[in-house]
Amino acid sequence: MPMKAVALNASLKPAGQSQKSSTRRMIELVLAGFEEHGVEGEIVHLSGLDIKPGVTSDEGDGDAWPDIRRKILTADILLLGTPIWLGQPSSICKRVLERMDAFLGETDDEGRMVSYGRVAAVAIVGNEDGAHHVSAELYQALNDVGFSLAPNAVAYWVGEAMNATDFIELEPVPDKVTNTVSMLVRNTLHLARLLRDNAYPGEK
Amino acid sequence: MPMKAVALNASLKPAGQSQKSSTRRMIELVLAGFEEHGVEGEIVHLSGLDIKPGVTSDEGDGDAWPDIRRKILTADILLLGTPIWLGQPSSICKRVLERMDAFLGETDDEGRMVSYGRVAAVAIVGNEDGAHHVSAELYQALNDVGFSLAPNAVAYWVGEAMNATDFIELEPVPDKVTNTVSMLVRNTLHLARLLRDNAYPGEK
Amino acid sequence: MPMKAVALNASLKPAGQSQKSSTRRMIELVLAGFEEHGVEGEIVHLSGLDIKPGVTSDEGDGDAWPDIRRKILTADILLLGTPIWLGQPSSICKRVLERMDAFLGETDDEGRMVSYGRVAAVAIVGNEDGAHHVSAELYQALNDVGFSLAPNAVAYWVGEAMNATDFIELEPVPDKVTNTVSMLVRNTLHLARLLRDNAYPGEK
Amino acid sequence: MPMKAVALNASLKPAGQSQKSSTRRMIELVLAGFEEHGVEGEIVHLSGLDIKPGVTSDEGDGDAWPDIRRKILTADILLLGTPIWLGQPSSICKRVLERMDAFLGETDDEGRMVSYGRVAAVAIVGNEDGAHHVSAELYQALNDVGFSLAPNAVAYWVGEAMNATDFIELEPVPDKVTNTVSMLVRNTLHLARLLRDNAYPGEK
Numbered sequence: 075m076p077m078k079a080v081a082l083n084a085s086l087k088p089a090g091q092s093q094k095s096s097t098r099r100m101i102e103l104v105l106a107g108f109e110e111h112g113v114e115g116e117i118v119h120l121s122g123l124d125i126k127p128g129v130t131s132d133e134g135d136g137d138a139w140p141d142i143r144r145k146i147l148t149a150d151i152l153l154l155g156t157p158i159w160l161g162q163p164s165s166i167c168k169r170v171l172e173r174m175d176a177f178l179g180e181t182d183d184e185g186r187m188v189s190y191g192r193v194a195a196v197a198i199v200g201n202e203d204g205a206h207h208v209s210a211e212l213y214q215a216l217n218d219v220g221f222s223l224a225p226n227a228v229a230y231w232v233g234e235a236m237n238a239t240d241f242i243e244l245e246p247v248p249d250k251v252t253n254t255v256s257m258l259v260r261n262t263l264h265l266a267r268l269l270r271d272n273a274y275p276g277e278k
Numbered sequence: 279m280p281m282k283a284v285a286l287n288a289s290l291k292p293a294g295q296s297q298k299s300s301t302r303r304m305i306e307l308v309l310a311g312f313e314e315h316g317v318e319g320e321i322v323h324l325s326g327l328d329i330k331p332g333v334t335s336d337e338g339d340g341d342a343w344p345d346i347r348r349k350i351l352t353a354d355i356l357l358l359g360t361p362i363w364l365g366q367p368s369s370i371c372k373r374v375l376e377r378m379d380a381f382l383g384e385t386d387d388e389g390r391m392v393s394y395g396r397v398a399a400v401a402i403v404g405n406e407d408g409a410h411h412v413s414a415e416l417y418q419a420l421n422d423v424g425f426s427l428a429p430n431a432v433a434y435w436v437g438e439a440m441n442a443t444d445f446i447e448l449e450p451v452p453d454k455v456t457n458t459v460s461m462l463v464r465n466t467l468h469l470a471r472l473l474r475d476n477a478y479p480g481e482k
Numbered sequence: 483m484p485m486k487a488v489a490l491n492a493s494l495k496p497a498g499q500s501q502k503s504s505t506r507r508m509i510e511l512v513l514a515g516f517e518e519h520g521v522e523g524e525i526v527h528l529s530g531l532d533i534k535p536g537v538t539s540d541e542g543d544g545d546a547w548p549d550i551r552r553k554i555l556t557a558d559i560l561l562l563g564t565p566i567w568l569g570q571p572s573s574i575c576k577r578v579l580e581r582m583d584a585f586l587g588e589t590d591d592e593g594r595m596v597s598y599g600r601v602a603a604v605a606i607v608g609n610e611d612g613a614h615h616v617s618a619e620l621y622q623a624l625n626d627v628g629f630s631l632a633p634n635a636v637a638y639w640v641g642e643a644m645n646a647t648d649f650i651e652l653e654p655v656p657d658k659v660t661n662t663v664s665m666l667v668r669n670t671l672h673l674a675r676l677l678r679d680n681a682y683p684g685e686k
Numbered sequence: 687m688p689m690k691a692v693a694l695n696a697s698l699k700p701a702g703q704s705q706k707s708s709t710r711r712m713i714e715l716v717l718a719g720f721e722e723h724g725v726e727g728e729i730v731h732l733s734g735l736d737i738k739p740g741v742t743s744d745e746g747d748g749d750a751w752p753d754i755r756r757k758i759l760t761a762d763i764l765l766l767g768t769p770i771w772l773g774q775p776s777s778i779c780k781r782v783l784e785r786m787d788a789f790l791g792e793t794d795d796e797g798r799m800v801s802y803g804r805v806a807a808v809a810i811v812g813n814e815d816g817a818h819h820v821s822a823e824l825y826q827a828l829n830d831v832g833f834s835l836a837p838n839a840v841a842y843w844v845g846e847a848m849n850a851t852d853f854i855e856l857e858p859v860p861d862k863v864t865n866t867v868s869m870l871v872r873n874t875l876h877l878a879r880l881l882r883d884n885a886y887p888g889e890k
Contacts, residue, residue, distance in 0.1 A: 086331040086376070127290040127325055127370060129363060159333060159376050160419045161614025166331060168369035172290070175363055185869065190837055203640055206569025207615035210826035213835070214818060215364045217825060222877065223835040225802055225886070231643045232611055236658040250644040257797065260887050265834065268880045274837070275872050365818025389665065394633055407844055410773025411819035414622035417631070418614060421621060426673065427631040429598055429682070436815055439843045440862040454848040461593065464683050469630065472676045478633070479668050494739040494784070535698040535733055535778060537771060567741060567784050568827045574739060576777035580698070583771055623772045 077113045077266060079151035081105055081197070082120055082142070084167035086157065089119045096241035100197040101155040103247065104229050107259035113151070118142055120166050127169070131176040139173050146174075150266045151193050152221060154212055158200030158232065163208045171212070177219040184276020189220030191273055193266040195258050198230040199241040205230035222269060224261035229254050281317040281470060283355035285309055285401070286324055286346070288371035290361065293323045300445035304401040305359040307451065308433050311463035317355070322346055324370050331373070335380040343377050350378075354470045355397050356425060358416055362404030362436065367412045375416070381423040388480020393424030395477055397470040399462050402434040403445040409434035426473060428465035433458050485521040485674060487559040489513055489605070490528055490550070492575035494565065497527045504649035508605040509563040511655065512637050515667035521559070526550055528574050535577070539584040547581050554582075558674045559601050560629060562620055566608030566640065571616045579620070585627040592684020597628030599681055601674040603666050606638040607649040613638035630677060632669035637662050689725045689878060691763035693717055693809070694732055694754070696779035698769065701731045708853035712809040713767040715859065716841050719871035725763070730754055732778050739781070743788040751785050758786075762878045763805050764833060766824055770812030770844065775820045783824070789831040796888020801832030803885055805878040807870050810842040811853040817842035834881060836873035841866050
């Protein structure tokens with residue numbers, strides 16, 4: 075069975091404008107790297123989906139979360155992509171983290187969350203500044219809800235302080251970004267394979 | 279003219295359940311403090327309002343933001359109240375900060391943002407842990423978009439690590455919370471009065 | 483009496499190399515701005531001083547903190563300058579924040595900390611990324627220990643993601659930095675003057 | 687060969703008072719858990735050691751870092767323990783993260799940092815509030831400098847908001863802490879064993 079990666083794009087742009095999303099571009103670079111290793115990738119564009127506020131796994135009628143949750147749990151790798159606003163992750167990114175809070179209570183009879191065994195990585199873009207903080211917030215939240223992290227689990231780009239260039243306008247992709255993406259792919263995939271074959275032990 | 283405070287409640291609970299919102303309880307304590315000094319207070323319960331994703335001041339048809347924005351700019355004091363999830367502010371809180379990003383471009387001909395002269399304070403509650411970090415995120419975002427901060431601009435409560443008590447269940451309100459609320463009210467109001475009578479200078 | 487500003491430089495560089503400190507360059511830009519308005523400035527280069535670990539105001543024999551503390555309390559404005567390492571403030575910056583923790587217990591008989599009435603601002607430089615997060619950490623810690631914050635209380639520069647340029651190498655200073663410094667100076671000084679003449683009220 | 691864990695205690699207390707360190711108590715709980723699985727543990731009490739400021743692996747005469755660095759690289763697991771001050775990690779904790787920044791440039795000819803293959807976990811204690819944020823800061827910094835993270839990589843305790851109880855005074859250790867420690871130990875050890883036998887791949 076091939077490995078699977080699901081990428082969540084937490085851009086604020088509506089789905090119809092996703093081709094203009096800098097976040098999408100970074101996600102596509104990472105997924106292209108995974109595909110070279112035979113990993114099947116899928117992108118879910120979150121903006122426009124009705125992911126209801128709440129901290130359970132199903133907030134009822136019309137809630138878009140149960141479908142997204144299923145995709146996350148079917149995949150081996152979760153790539154969470156977000157733009158930076160005011161130096162922080164987007165509100166849409168926060169919404170999906172909030173919904174994953176429910177994993178804390180969804181444990182098997184050996185105390186392991188339903189998310190265990192999956193590896194997370196993050197893709198972050200902004201006009202300027204904020205990537206390290208956003209990765210810190212995402213690492214902590216994702217680790218709290220059961221994900222493992224390989225070293226250098228972030229692919230990011232931001233411009234010089236107070237500048238307004240979008241990542242999607244940059245041609246070509248800077249070498250440093252390409253190298254970082256490649257490192258993320260190697261490490262995250264290595265860890266995902268190890269964990270697929272070797273589940274975390276439960277409470278005895 | 280009396281001073282005005284507008285409080286935004288970024289609880290995830292629907293408006294119909296706002297009477298069960300721990301965040302609302304903390305907000306009400308702060309507003310009651312302000313009212314003793316003659317400040318008129320108003321609470322906007324955000325969950326359920328259609329605040330569209332985006333970073334402009336009006337994202338078009340059906341956007342609930344322009345009304346909220348007007349309330350913020352009519353008031354002297356902004357109280358931003360949020361619950362803590364995964365140690366971080368709620369997605370709804372993040373959404374309103376994102377929308378205030380537009381203030382960065384809304385300056386008068388002396389370079390002063392439309393929000394200048396207003397004072398912000400924050401109200402934070404959670405079952406356990408996260409208040410200092412949430413205040414850090416909110417202070418930075420609010421300061422970036424033009425608000426001033428008096429000392430000790432946060433009223434908060436969280437329980438012991440990994441506990442599940444809600445602030446709304448606590449009877450009576452702990453003295454430490456009461457004292458903190460009182461300090462917030464004194465300092466924030468003092469600063470708001472000074473700034474109402476003494477506008478920040480613009481570029482010459 | 484002229485207003486006074488004390489700047490703490492939390493660069494990791496030894497004092498003998500302070501002329502190569504990018505943090506110092508940003509601090510000097512801000513102090514020059516203050517001086518145009520008649521504010522007397524002083525820089526304390528922290529690296530090399532024996533600021534002992536601890537959370538009291540005097541950790542005993544040889545502790546460099548009591549002198550620095552005196553300078554902070556003699557000034558109207560505190561400018562805290564730090565480089566960014568791993569997206570976070572320097573360990574030296576953290577040390578001085580830790581020592582200011584003692585202000586929490588140093589209150590007058592109306593409950594006001596010894597630091598009240600002072601305004602803080604921050605100066606942050608790095609090769610790449612991290613300024614917003616560092617300002618968040620500093621705003622929260624400084625606000626907790628009694629300082630007020632005017633809008634846009636940060637002067638910062640960072641380069642493009644994963645780049646290695648130092649701020650001290652940039653000629654000339656980018657316009658965006660100059661404008662930010664000027665805004666910080668105007669706002670912070672305005673607030674400091676208001677608070678010098680109008681002390682925060684205490685508990686009745 | 688038995689697995690090894692090195693624990694760094696970033697308490698502000700001098701080594702002579704380490705028996706009163708709440709951070710030490712949490713570290714000892716974790717190391718005791720590891721020892722049940724045959725892992726050899728060692729604690730380095732950092733306060734009092736002359737870890738010089740800087741971002742290279744040896745800052746010269748008298749620098750205590752090279753010895754600590756050697757212990758980190760000899761171990762399979764790094765446990766970084768820190769108290770919380772003002773909701774943030776201690777200055778001593780920041781100092782060791784800063785020194786690990788040097789790992790970024792210490793790569794083999796396939797681009798892998800000297801730290802790769804090691805797993806990190808964190809132990810955090812405070813009177814009140816801050817553990818999630820401290821774990822976020824530590825996860826991000828440790829991941830940036832090459833460490834892997836198993837799910838739920840933090841053992842922590844904090845008291846109710848604005849309370850002053852020390853973790854070291856609590857008798858007995860709360861069950862929630864015991865369970866968290868046990869989960870950390872299982873997960874982190876599982877990951878460390880996998881990575882000892884299966885190195886991350888390098889660039890082709």
